[in-house]
Amino acid sequence: MNENGITRISVSINPRLLKDIEDLCRAFGTHSRSEIIREAIRVFVNKHRDTQRTARMLDVLQENCEIICIVQLKKFKAVSLDLSMIHAKFSAKLDGGLFIETVILRGRAGKVKKELENMFKLHGILQPEIVAIIGVT
Secondary structure (H helix, E strand, O other): OOOOOOOOOOOOOHHHHHHHHHHHHHHOOOOHHHHHHHHHHHHHHHHHHHHHHHHHHHOOOOOOEEEEEEEEEEOOOOOOOOOOOOOEEEEEEEEHHEEEEEEEEEHHHHHHHHHHHHHHOOOEEEEEEEEEEEEEO
């Protein structure tokens, strides 16, 4: 760790990704690849932390509490979601053969949690994110 409280690490990346980082440096008007990489890591860590926090909310809900859960995910077209608790779903095509899908699940918290676990285990599902959990009275 240096006097600024920053630890230096070594990372190996392929030339194509390095070019992308250098393009971002030019786009943001900086010569510091380190700053671009630090920002990317901050964004990744914060997003992962937020997803974990929301998922823990399901753990504290009573099993029989009626909820609506909104989940957003990226997936390959070949992956089909056949979940019994889907209340509605909306899809949009992205570049590179990916689709973004918003899925609304409704049911008892315990069952919704099990459906989410099944969804997140499916091969081809990328970046699942719980957007909201709403209690139903």
